[in-house]
Amino acid sequence: MLKVFKALVKRDMTLAWRRRTDLLNAVLFFVMVSSLFPLAIGADPKLLRLIGPGVVWVGALLSCQLTLPRLFASDHADQTLEAMVLAPTPLSVLVLAKVLSHWLCANMPLVFIAPVLGMQFGLGPEALGVLALSLALGTPSLSLIGAIAGALTLGLRGAGMLVALLVLPLYCPVLIMGCLAVEATVSGLSPEPYLLLLAAFSLATVAIGPWAIATAIGIAYE
Amino acid sequence: MSSATPNQALIGSRWFKYASPATFYPLAGTLAPWFAVLSLLLFGLGLYISFFVAPTDAQQGEAYRIIFIHVPAAWMSMVIYLAMAFWAGLGLAFHTRLSGMMASALAPSGALFTVIALWTGAFWGKPTWGAWWVWDARLTSELLLLFLYLGFMALQAAIEDPRRADRAGALLALVGVVNIPIIYFSVQWWNTLHQGASVSFTRAPSMAMTMLEGMMVMSLACWAYVFAVVLWRVRKIILIRERNSDWVRQLQQKGVL
Numbered sequence: 472m473l474k475v476f477k478a479l480v481k482r483d484m485t486l487a488w489r490r491r492t493d494l495l496n497a498v499l500f501f502v503m504v505s506s507l508f509p510l511a512i513g514a515d516p517k518l519l520r521l522i523g524p525g526v527v528w529v530g531a532l533l534s535c536q537l538t539l540p541r542l543f544a545s546d547h548a549d550q551t552l553e554a555m556v557l558a559p560t561p562l563s564v565l566v567l568a569k570v571l572s573h574w575l576c577a578n579m580p581l582v583f584i585a586p587v588l589g590m591q592f593g594l595g596p597e598a599l600g601v602l603a604l605s606l607a608l609g610t611p612s613l614s615l616i617g618a619i620a621g622a623l624t625l626g627l628r629g630a631g632m633l634v635a636l637l638v639l640p641l642y643c644p645v646l647i648m649g650c651l652a653v654e655a656t657v658s659g660l661s662p663e664p665y666l667l668l669l670a671a672f673s674l675a676t677v678a679i680g681p682w683a684i685a686t687a688i689g690i691a692y693e
Numbered sequence: 694m695s696s697a698t699p700n701q702a703l704i705g706s707r708w709f710k711y712a713s714p715a716t717f718y719p720l721a722g723t724l725a726p727w728f729a730v731l732s733l734l735l736f737g738l739g740l741y742i743s744f745f746v747a748p749t750d751a752q753q754g755e756a757y758r759i760i761f762i763h764v765p766a767a768w769m770s771m772v773i774y775l776a777m778a779f780w781a782g783l784g785l786a787f788h789t790r791l792s793g794m795m796a797s798a799l800a801p802s803g804a805l806f807t808v809i810a811l812w813t814g815a816f817w818g819k820p821t822w823g824a825w826w827v828w829d830a831r832l833t834s835e836l837l838l839l840f841l842y843l844g845f846m847a848l849q850a851a852i853e854d855p856r857r858a859d860r861a862g863a864l865l866a867l868v869g870v871v872n873i874p875i876i877y878f879s880v881q882w883w884n885t886l887h888q889g890a891s892v893s894f895t896r897a898p899s900m901a902m903t904m905l906e907g908m909m910v911m912s913l914a915c916w917a918y919v920f921a922v923v924l925w926r927v928r929k930i931i932l933i934r935e936r937n938s939d940w941v942r943q944l945q946q947k948g949v950l
Contacts, residue, residue, distance in 0.1 A: 619868060623861045627851045636847050637865065640840040641872050644879040651883065672875070683868060686785075690860040 475560045476568045483572035486545075493541065498580050501534035505588045516593050523592025524602060524653035530588070531581045531606055532613065532642050538577040539617040539638070540624070540631045542569065543688070547625050556692050563681035566688065570618045570680070578610040594657070601656040601666070605649040608669040615673075615680035616641050622687035644672060712789050714931045715940045721924040721931075728921035735914035742907035756820040759813050760904070765912040767810040767831075769919060770838060773803035777845075778870035781863035791927075793859025794934065796866060797849055798927040802919050804842040810835055830884035834877045841869045855934055 487494060508526045509519060546552040546569075555565045585606050586599040594602065620637040624630040652665035711717045743761035750757040777799045784792030814832060815825045826832070845862055852858035932950070935941050944950050 616868075619864070623848060623865060624851070629851065633847060633851055636840075637844045640837045640844065640876070641868065643837055644872070644875045647879045647883040679871070683864060687861065687864055690857055690864065693857065693860070 472560055472564055475558075476564055479565060479568035480572045480575075483569055484576065487572065487576040494538070494576050494580070497534050497538045497577055498584060500537060501530045501581055501584065502588065504533060505530040506591065509591070519592045520594060520657070523589055523594050524598070524650050524657070526592065527585050527588050527602060528606075528646055528649045528653075531578075531585065531610065532639070532646060534581060535578055535610065535613045536617060536635050536638055536642075537631075538573070539621045539634050542573050542618055542621045543625055544621075544630070547691075552625075552688065553692060556688060562685035562688060566618065566622075566684040567677075567681045570614050570684070573618070574611055574614040578606075578614055581610065582606045594653070598653055598656045601662045602653050605652040605662070605666060605669060608666055608673060609645045609649045612645055612669075612673040612676040612680075613638075613642060615676040615684070618684045619680065619687055622684050622691065625688065625691040645669065648672070712791055714791055714794070714935055715938070717791055718928055718931050721928050725921050725924040725928070728917045728924065732914050732917035732921055735910055735917055739907060739910035739914050742903060742910060747903045747907050753821055756817065759817045761907050761911050763810060763813040763817055764908055765915045766806045766813065767835065768912060769915050770803055770807040770810050770835065773799050773806065773919065774838065774842070774866075774870065774873070777803060778866045781866040784859060785863040785867070790856075790859075790934075791931075793856075793863060794927050794930045795923070796862060797859070798923045798930055799919075800842055800846050800849075800862075801926070802922055804839060804846065806915070806919075807835060807839040807842060811839065828884065830877075830881040833884070834873075834880045837876050837880070838873070841873075845869070 505526050508522065512518060512522065543552060546555070556562055558565065582603050586603050589599045589602050617634070617638050620634045621630075623637070624633050627633065648665045648669045652662040652669065655662045655665060711720055739761065743758055747758070747761075749755055777796045780792045780795040780799070783789060784796065811832070814835075818827060819825050845865055848865055849858045849862045852861055932941060941950075
């Protein structure tokens with residue numbers, strides 16, 4: 472089972488690498504969205520420091536959600552997904568591998584770029600570290616919850632928009648905890664409780680998510 | 694008959710009789726008008742208590758009277774989501790067709806009550822807080838609840854195959870119901886950190902008995918309304934889904950439809 476898991480991660484990573492412009496576009500989108508806010512609101516350093524964590528987190532949320540429809544779409548189109556449903560390995564293990572590679576390709580770059588964007592908003596070194604850490608802890612749950620929506624909308628017209636409608640309300644707890652962690656650091660408090668809550672939420676989605684995703688794919692192929 | 698397997702015995706029992714759309718359709722048709730009449734009577738009584746019996750509030754004057762629709766609507770918005778998730782889970786577990794239809798019939802009513810709760814909340818907020826909208830924890834989580842309802846309806850509308858729409862919606866409703874407490878607590882936590890207690894829901898310490906009575910009667914009226922409307926709506930859904938079945942054709946031949 473572990474061998475299949477590894478092989479699938481490797482395959483998805485290779486595929487993502489072959490179409491790397493797609494991933495680059497998502498990252499570029501993240502950078503652009505975050506850079507729009509100072510233009511819209513003004514360059515007052517105090518104000519920017521206040522909204523910085525929130526803007527970067529919302530940018531990450533939107534960028535992650537943009538890459539979601541592609542998670543299962545190409546496998547659905549060439550019927551690889553159907554083979555996965557029929558495979559002897561449990562589907563929940565296979566989807567976990569797919570989600571893991573999605574996180575590595577689409578969300579991990581955000582974790583590394585976020586501190587650079589945070590600098591644009593005048594966040595201190597400590598806050599930048601917490602920002603990256605909170606994204607690293609929170610984004611796995613974004614990938615998992617998003618994958619449920621991606622599986623539910625398999626093969627539907629206008630799936631991209633629908634995925635956004637379905638996942639954004641479910642993303643709110645992660646957004647709140649992530650921003651609170653950075654804000655706590657900025658105001659001199661410990662970010663630890665929020666980071667622990669983020670980790671707990673991500674672990675809970677790792678436990679429940681694969682089952683829900685597998686069920687959703689099963690529904691689409693019934 | 695004595696050789697009936699346990700499975701057949703289960704299906705034959707009274708509990709499962711109405712799980713079939715064909716038997717539930719006439720039952721819903723009989724019950725719906727009763728609930729409609731009950732709801733009208735209760736609304737009449739409730740509105741009379743709210744406007745003429747309940748005393749004027751010492752702090753908020755007459756503006757508080759919107760509580761009589763606001764609070765029942767907010768309760769209903771949450772109860773209906775739970776009911777929806779209950780039917781969704783049942784349908785997902787037992788493959789019963791009617792459960793999915795009940796879930797889709799409940800969603801519009803739930804969304805309606807969420808909108809009413811938000812709307813009347815805005816009307817109440819303006820005279821008492823001086824603002825149409827405040828990012829209070831309850832308002833915010835109610836707004837997110839509305840988004841969950843709309844997402845459920847959007848997903849079901851996007852899927853053409855009704856069986857898949859039922860099951861996909863069911864899974865989404867279950868994911869939502871797991872998330873609702875988490876959303877509620879995180880929003881509450883976010884709220885206490887962002888703004889002080891300048892705005893709070895604290896009302897007069899002890900609510901007058903007549904006020905409570907008015908609220909209860911209005912809640913019962915809303916319950917009866919939801920029963921009536923959902924039964925009506927589920928009848929329409931049954932007819933649409935079962936339009937090619939024999940029993941619907943027989944109804945058509947009899948001229949009932």
